[in-house]
Amino acid sequence: xxxxxxxIAKKLNLSIATVSRTLSGKADGVSEETKRTxxxxxxxxxxxxxxxxxxxxxxxxxxxxxxxxxxxxxxxISGVEEELIKSKYYFQFNSLEKEKFDLTxxxxxFSDLAGVILIGxxxxxxxxxxxxxxxxxxxxxxxxxxxxxPVVLIDNTDGILKGAKYLAGLGHRRVAFIAGERAxxxxxxxxxxYTRSCAIYGFxxxxxxxxxxxxxxxxxxxxxxxxxxxxxxxxxxxxxxxIIAIGAMDAIKQKGLSVPHDISVMGFDDIGLASExxxxxxxxxxPKRAMGSMAVQRLLQVIKGxxxxxxxxxxPTELVVRSSTAAPST
Numbered sequence: 001x002x003x004x005x006x007x008i009a010k011k012l013n014l015s016i017a018t019v020s021r022t023l024s025g026k027a028d029g030v031s032e033e034t035k036r037t038x039x040x041x042x043x044x045x046x047x048x049x050x051x052x053x054x055x056x057x058x059x060x061x062x063x064x065x066x067x068x069x070x071x072x073x074x075x076x077i078s079g080v081e082e083e084l085i086k087s088k089y090y091f092q093f094n095s096l097e098k099e100k101f102d103l104t105x106x107x108x109x110f111s112d113l114a115g116v117i118l119i120g121x122x123x124x125x126x127x128x129x130x131x132x133x134x135x136x137x138x139x140x141x142x143x144x145x146x147x148x149x150p151v152v153l154i155d156n157t158d159g160i161l162k163g164a165k166y167l168a169g170l171g172h173r174r175v176a177f178i179a180g181e182r183a184x185x186x187x188x189x190x191x192x193x194y195t196r197s198c199a200i201y202g203f204x205x206x207x208x209x210x211x212x213x214x215x216x217x218x219x220x221x222x223x224x225x226x227x228x229x230x231x232x233x234x235x236x237x238x239x240x241x242x243i244i245a246i247g248a249m250d251a252i253k254q255k256g257l258s259v260p261h262d263i264s265v266m267g268f269d270d271i272g273l274a275s276e277x278x279x280x281x282x283x284x285x286x287p288k289r290a291m292g293s294m295a296v297q298r299l300l301q302v303i304k305g306x307x308x309x310x311x312x313x314x315x316p317t318e319l320v321v322r323s324s325t326a327a328p329s330t
Contacts (some may be wrong), residue, residue, distance in 0.1 A: 003045040003047050004134050014034070052271065057090065057091060058113060058116045060118045061119050062101075063096055064097075064203050076291050076292040078289055079294075079295075080292035085230055089296075091199045101149055117140060120184075121142055122183050127144060137149065138298045140152045141186060150307065150311075150314070153186075156190045157196070158191050160193025160198070167236050167238070170236075170326065171327050171328050174204045174236075176210070177209065177242050179194075179237075180213070181214055186240075194210075211227055221247040222249075224237070224247065228257075234262065235303070235329075235330075237265050242273065244267070246274075248265055261326065263327075264325040269283065269284070280324065282323075282324045300311060301325070
């Protein structure tokens with residue numbers, strides 16, 4: 001397989017921006033010696049230049065994931081669309097089933113493709129194939145730890161710590177956590193935040209206080225019921241996201257218990273539904289539209305070769321206190 005710009009940059013210990021400018025013929029400010037070194041390496045390793053970059057940006061998401069969390073991702077999509085329109089790029093929406101994450105099956109117009117924004121996509125092979133053919137891209141709400149690919153993420157660990165600090169301040173010590181799917185990088189980061197919270201705020205550390213489910217109401221309902229079978233039950237529950245938290249509240253209420261008098265519940269994301277359920281949900285607000293907007297800004301920097309270093313762009317969360325949390329009754 002042909003070498004990529006990223007690999008040339010690594011081999012020569014140069015920035016991606018320098019290599020990109022040289023290979024695109026826009027090497028202003030690059031020394032003649034560096035240009036010669038880059039071009040010789042490109043020829044030696046078989047670098048193949050991509051076709052002319054067009055004016056459309058493909059937005060790619062896993063269909064199952066979008067169906068599970070459509071309120072969350074719809075806000076991010078709005079931010080992406082607004083920023084692309086502002087920058088005079090076209091928007092291509094691609095919601096794919098798992099088996100269609102393949103370059104030969106995806107409907108991408110490569111002749112006019114400027115770049116790709118992949119959101120919440122857990123198909124590493126697909127991402128790496130795009131990288132190998134030097135398609136500019138940005139990952140949102142997902143990352144591959146070993147790869148230098150620009151990403152826009154929520155500071156998940158810090159968000160959980162903020163929520164845990166609030167619960168600890170109310171007096172909670174037996175705090176359960178309902179995690180999302182383990183393959184999800186956000187799940188890993190939020191679960192890490194919870195385990196750190198146990199040590200920092202003196203929460204009871206017990207594996208029986210941790211459950212896992214997909215982001216569906218029925219599955220979170222079942223996960224909460226499993227927690228309720230263990231005695232004593234938790235005085236508070238932190239959920240991976242708002243949908244899981246709402247399912248947990250339904251399970252608690254169906255057992256004849258009160259939220260928050262018997263068990264406090266906290267979500268994550270602050271989707272529209274969080275303020276409409278009864279009781280209204282305490283949660284961590286995620287700047288979803290800003291994530292979409294910043295993903296586009298980051299992608300345009302990649303396209304123009306303006307990124308010197310590839311790093312994670314972390315956006316902070318904000319605690320939103322509503323009616324689903326209170327001090328423990330006992």
